[in-house]
Amino acid sequence: MTAAVQTRPFFIPSIAPGVALTAACAALAGFAAHNAPALANYQMILSIALGALIGNLVTLPASAAAGVAFSLRYVLRFSIVLLGLQITWQQAASVGVEGVAIIVVGVLATFVVAIALGRLLRVSPGLSVLIGVGTAICGASAVLAAKAAVRGDDEDAAYAVACVTLFGTIAIFLYPAIGGALDLSARHYGLWSGASIHEVAQVIAAAFQRGPEALEIGTVAKLTRVAMMAPLIILLGEFGWRFGLAARGNGARPPFPWFLVGFLVMMGVASILSLAPGDGTAFGALFSAARGQLPAIKTATTFLLSMAMVAMGLHTNMRHVLREGLAPLALGLLVSLFIGAFSLSATLFLT
Numbered sequence: 001m002t003a004a005v006q007t008r009p010f011f012i013p014s015i016a017p018g019v020a021l022t023a024a025c026a027a028l029a030g031f032a033a034h035n036a037p038a039l040a041n042y043q044m045i046l047s048i049a050l051g052a053l054i055g056n057l058v059t060l061p062a063s064a065a066a067g068v069a070f071s072l073r074y075v076l077r078f079s080i081v082l083l084g085l086q087i088t089w090q091q092a093a094s095v096g097v098e099g100v101a102i103i104v105v106g107v108l109a110t111f112v113v114a115i116a117l118g119r120l121l122r123v124s125p126g127l128s129v130l131i132g133v134g135t136a137i138c139g140a141s142a143v144l145a146a147k148a149a150v151r152g153d154d155e156d157a158a159y160a161v162a163c164v165t166l167f168g169t170i171a172i173f174l175y176p177a178i179g180g181a182l183d184l185s186a187r188h189y190g191l192w193s194g195a196s197i198h199e200v201a202q203v204i205a206a207a208f209q210r211g212p213e214a215l216e217i218g219t220v221a222k223l224t225r226v227a228m229m230a231p232l233i234i235l236l237g238e239f240g241w242r243f244g245l246a247a248r249g250n251g252a253r254p255p256f257p258w259f260l261v262g263f264l265v266m267m268g269v270a271s272i273l274s275l276a277p278g279d280g281t282a283f284g285a286l287f288s289a290a291r292g293q294l295p296a297i298k299t300a301t302t303f304l305l306s307m308a309m310v311a312m313g314l315h316t317n318m319r320h321v322l323r324e325g326l327a328p329l330a331l332g333l334l335v336s337l338f339i340g341a342f343s344l345s346a347t348l349f350l351t
Contacts, residue, residue, distance in 0.1 A: 018067015019307075021060075022075070022314075025050050026306035044205030045172055047306040051313020052169070060314070068311045076201055076308035077259035080219075082301040083204070084266025085294060087216045088274050094187060095220050102346040103195045103224050107232070110136035110339040117334055121327045126150060128331065129236070130160035135335045138226045139164045139199035140315075146233055159323070163332035165316050168198035171340070175206045188347050190214035194221025196343035198336070201308050223260055270294075 026047055033043035054060070060068070114132025118125065129150055134143040140161045147157040175197065179189040189210050197203045200222050207218030273291050 015067040015070045017061070018064040018069070018311075019071055019075075020067070021064055022051070022068060022071040022307040022310040025054070025310040026303055029306055029310070030303060042209065043302065043306055044201075044208050044309050047309035048169060048172065048201075048205060048313040048316075051310035052316045053313070055314035055316060056318055068314050071307045072311035072315060075304050075311070077262075079301050079304035079308060080200060080223075080259050081262035081266055082297060082304070083219060084263040085270045085297055086212070086301070087220065087267050088271040089267055090271065090274070095191065095217055095224070096351065098350045099191050099195075099217075099221060099347075100224060102191070102343060102350060103221060104228065106195055106339055106343050106346070107136045107225055107228050109342060110335060111232070113338050114331065114335045118331055121331050123328050123331050124156070127156040127160060127328055130156055131163055131328065131332050132335060133232070133236070134160050134164035135167075135198055135332065135339060136225075137229050137232065138222070139168055139202070142229050142233070146236060150236060159328060160332075161315075162317050163329065164198045164336075165312065166318070167332055167336040168202040169313075169316060171197045171336070172202055172205045176209045179210060186211055186213035187217055188351065190217030191221050191351065192340075192344050192347045194218040194223075195225070195347070196339045197222070199312065200226065201305070201312050204305055205309060223263060226260055 029043050029046035029050055032046055033039045039046060111132045114135065115125070115128055118128025118132070123131075130143050130146055133146040134140065136142070143157055143160045143164065175189075175193055179192070184192065190207050190213065193207045193214070194203050194217065197206055200219075203218050203222040204215065207215045273287055273294075
């Protein structure tokens with residue numbers, strides 16, 4: 001207890017510079033999005049672009065590192081939990097059995113394709129695994145979990161994170177354009193985005209541009225992929241050594257995504273509020289008051305998500321991508337194209 005009390009005062013000062021940086025950039029992106037009509041739907045894109053510009057052109061002081069990491073990890077997860085208040089179970093059901101099947105098959109097929117293409121391109125098995133898992137499931141989080149499971153190399157992990165972040169970021173710009181050109185419905189666009197874009201934050205940024213329904217379905221679809229991380233990584237750690245993909249007998253376990261539980265709980269709260277009566281009773285007045293707070297929470301959630309986008313942009317390091325040459329970069333591109341094309345085709349023909 002004494003140790004906790006002694007160390008706690010140093011925690012907030014250590015993250016303050018980086019958190020202030022991400023908050024300032026998020027506020028700037030929000031100001032631009034709310035005051036320039038042409039940028040009205042691009043707050044997330046502006047945030048990540050601003051972070052990437054700063055991160056690759058300016059050397060940030062070491063004092064900002066902890067706060068930027070805090071924004072990318074904890075602010076993002078907390079904002080995802082709050083995002084659950086914008087989605088009810090009734091809306092989540094719109095993903096459907098077909099949508100879940102597309103997601104599950106897409107994840108497994110993408111991983112297999114990544115290993116096969118990695119061998120053709122002569123990319124090391126360890127790096128192929130990390131790029132495959134990061135593309136198939138959830139970007140940097142899956143890469144780090146897979147690295148622990150297969151005892152991967154730190155440089156391979158850094159490259160895989162940079163690679164999936166790069167192509168996921170490109171998807172934020174390309175998907176809305178492709179969705180518009182194909183005249184995809186909000187449901188199809190959201191399912192496609194959630195089933196194929198790499199990071200949770202990137203899915204939110206892409207889906208955000210096509211309205212609330214696309215955002216709802218995209219988020220649920222993406223978190224379905226996140227839920228697949230635990231079983232796939234455990235199997236990789238237990239049996240990957242048989243195929244030369246992991247050290248024998250490692251059996252590492254990935255961290256449980258508790259933010260997913262929080263998201264589901266908040267969805268339950270939103271569902272109850274949507275069904276609760278709005279009559280003049282004390283019970284109805286209580287729920288009406290709670291529903292009245294949802295717009296303010298939505299605004300706060302958008303700002304927190306923007307902070308996480310800035311942090312993601314700051315972590316997009318092009319030097320890691322360029323250092324390893326073209327073969328792993330080509331692998332990341334081809335695997336990204338595969339999951340995008342597979343998910344789009346399956347979404348259009350099966351839902």
